[in-house]
Amino acid sequence: MKKTLLILVLILTATVFMYAEGKKEVQAQFPTKPINLIVYTKPGGLIDVTSRKVTDIASKYTKATFVVINKPGAGGIVAMKYVLATPADGYTLMAVTKSNVAKVVSTGADVNLMDLNWMDMLMADPECVITNKKLSINTWDQLIADAKAKNGNQLWVGPAAGGLDNVVAMKIWKAFDIKVKWVPFASGGKAMAALLGGQGVAYVGNPRDIAGKPDLKIAAVSSEQRLKQFPNVPTFGELGAKGLNNEVMWRGFAVKKETPEAAVKWYQDLVQKVTDDPEWRKFWEPYGIKVVNYKSDKFNSMVSQDIKEFKEYLGK
Numbered sequence: 001m002k003k004t005l006l007i008l009v010l011i012l013t014a015t016v017f018m019y020a021e022g023k024k025e026v027q028a029q030f031p032t033k034p035i036n037l038i039v040y041t042k043p044g045g046l047i048d049v050t051s052r053k054v055t056d057i058a059s060k061y062t063k064a065t066f067v068v069i070n071k072p073g074a075g076g077i078v079a080m081k082y083v084l085a086t087p088a089d090g091y092t093l094m095a096v097t098k099s100n101v102a103k104v105v106s107t108g109a110d111v112n113l114m115d116l117n118w119m120d121m122l123m124a125d126p127e128c129v130i131t132n133k134k135l136s137i138n139t140w141d142q143l144i145a146d147a148k149a150k151n152g153n154q155l156w157v158g159p160a161a162g163g164l165d166n167v168v169a170m171k172i173w174k175a176f177d178i179k180v181k182w183v184p185f186a187s188g189g190k191a192m193a194a195l196l197g198g199q200g201v202a203y204v205g206n207p208r209d210i211a212g213k214p215d216l217k218i219a220a221v222s223s224e225q226r227l228k229q230f231p232n233v234p235t236f237g238e239l240g241a242k243g244l245n246n247e248v249m250w251r252g253f254a255v256k257k258e259t260p261e262a263a264v265k266w267y268q269d270l271v272q273k274v275t276d277d278p279e280w281r282k283f284w285e286p287y288g289i290k291v292v293n294y295k296s297d298k299f300n301s302m303v304s305q306d307i308k309e310f311k312e313y314l315g316k
Contacts, residue, residue, distance in 0.1 A: 030090060030260075030262055030263050030266050031064050031090070031091065031263075031266070033065075033091060034064075034065040034066070034067050034091075035064060035065065035066050035067065035090075035091050035092075035093055036067050036069055036086075036091060036092050036093065037051055037055065037066050037067065037068045037069065037093045037094075037095060038069050038071055038079050038082060038083055038092060038093065038094045038095065039051050039068055039069065039070050039071070039079070039095045040071060040072060040073075040075070040076035040078070040079035040080075040094075040095070040096075040100065041070065041072050042070055042072045043070055046208075046251075047095050047096075047097055047251060048068070048070065048095075050095060050122070050123075050251050051068055051095040052068060053280070053283060054122070054271075054274055055068065057274045057277050057279055057280050058270055058273075058274050060273075060277070061270060061273045061274070062270055064270075066093075074103065074107070074109070075099060075100065075102075075103030075107075075160070075163070076096070076097070076099065076100035076103055076104075077100075077103060077104065077107070077109045077111060079094060080094065080100065080104070080111050080116070081111060083116070083254075083255075083256060084111070084115055084116070084256060086256065087256075088255070088256040088257070088258035088259045088260075089259070089260070089263070090255065090259050090260055090262075090263025090264070090266075090267075092255070092256070093253055093254075093255055093267070094116070094253065094254050094255070095251070095252075095253060096116075096118065096251070096252055096253065096254045097164075097249060097250065097251045097252075098164050098248070098249050098250050098251075098306060099163055099164045099249070100113075101113060101164075101303060101306045101307060101310060102162065102163050102164045102167060102306075102310050103162075103163065105162075105307060105310040105311055105314060105316055106161075106162030106163065106310070106314050106316070107162070108316065113303060113307060114257070114300070114303075114304070115256070115257050116254040116255065116256065116257060117254060117255050117256070117257045117259060117264065117296055117300070118252065118254045118296065118299040118300045118302075118303045119252070119253050119254055119255055119264055119267060119268065119295070119296050119299065120252050120253045120267065120268055120271045120293060120294070120295065120296075120299065121250050121251075121252035121292060121293070121294035121298070121299045121302070122250075122251050122252045122253070122271065122274075122275060122291070122292065122293065123250065123251050123252075123284060123289050123290060123291055123292060124248040124249075124250055124289070124290040124292055125206045125207075125208070125248055125249040125250070125251070125287075125288075125289045125290075126206065126207065126221050126222050126223050126227070126247070126248055126288055126289075126290075127164075127165070127168045127204060127205070127206060127221075127222045127247040127248060127249060128204070128205065128206060128207055128218045128219075128220060128221040128222065128233070129143070129172065129202050129203070129204055129218070129219045129220050129221075130192075130195070130202065130203045130204070130205055130209060130210060130216050130217065130218055130219065131143065131195075131201060131202055131203075131216070131217055131218075131219045132195050132196060132198065132201070132215055132216060132217075133215050133216065133217050134198075134215055135198060135201060137201045138201075138217065138219065139219060140219045140220045140234065140239055143201060143202060143219060144176055144178060146201065147176075147178040147179070147180055148178060151179055152179035152180070152181065153181065154178075154179075154180045154181065154201060155180070155181050155183050155199070155200040155201060156169055156180050156181070156182055156183065156200055156201065156202045156203065156204065157182075157183045157184075157185060157191040157192075157194045157195050157199060157200035157202070157203050158182060158183075158184065158185070158188070158191045158203055158204055158205075159184065159185060159186075159187060159188050159191060160184050160185075160186075161182055161184045162314055164249060165188070165203075165204040165205060166182055166184070166204075167309075167310060167313045167314065168204050168222075168247050169182060169204045170313050171243075171244060171247065171313070172204070172236070172241070172244065175236065175241035175242065175243065175244055176239075176240075176241060183199065183200055188205060188209070191203055192205070192209060192213070192216070195216070196213070196215060196216070202219070206249055206287075206288075206289075207221065207227065207229070207230060207287050207288040207289075208287035208288075208289070211287065218230055218233045219233075220233065220234055220235065220236055220239055221233050221234075221235055221236070221288070222235070222236055222244050222245060222246065222247035222248065223235050223245060223288075224237075224245050224246075226238075227288040229285075229286060229287065229288045230288060248290075250302070252294075252299060253267065253271070255267070264296070268295055268296075271293055272293055275291055275292070275293040276293075
């Protein structure tokens, strides 16, 4: 009996030792093969640009190979389902944005957002209202006066109804007690083209959207203080709204929830180096984007709160 017990103890000890050593080996070796970076838009979309910029700067700090794979469709739902169907081994990474959360909530898609580990948030891109300088209605005061005069017939253009920009617009309308019609287009680019063509008087987006478009201007921005890059643009708070100082488009990375901690730590250490890199900051900060690096605990908490808010505004 004692001999049998001794054998069992030795086997258990050896098993625990081998498991511990195996974990150390995985941590030391990861990654040992190329990493698939899944992007939910076609090449050229901003999250695609973000992903490729990350891999470019990351090459300064690692010899790991990243393969960017574009899987567009349904606002990120196609890409999320693909990622959730892959093994949780750390070799499938997804580039994510706040728009993905809005899309899942608005469509009721069969995707559990918390089956992902929202691992690294890279940036907070402030939401803003953009107008056409050539239209007679282009300042904030003019927008509000016109909206009240038209009592629900003023037109704002943007991407599909139920998306992030549409929900931010709803919050703005509520804060300023105005009624407006949302005219959805197939993409943000097409909506901005409609704004330039005078089909609407406002577009909800981000400061970077006006780059290379001299006829567009920012009428108001969501921020605690005026952006130093756009010192003449008032914040919603200055204009009298409460609770609109932190409306942002965030972008980051997620992996399947069961991904080994060793792989998650490797990614987070690498992303920290990327976000600290001067080249990264120089690429984003001129557009008023706040470069951050929020890890899993904070990022997952933010996503949970976003889900709650989207359900509230979309009546889900």
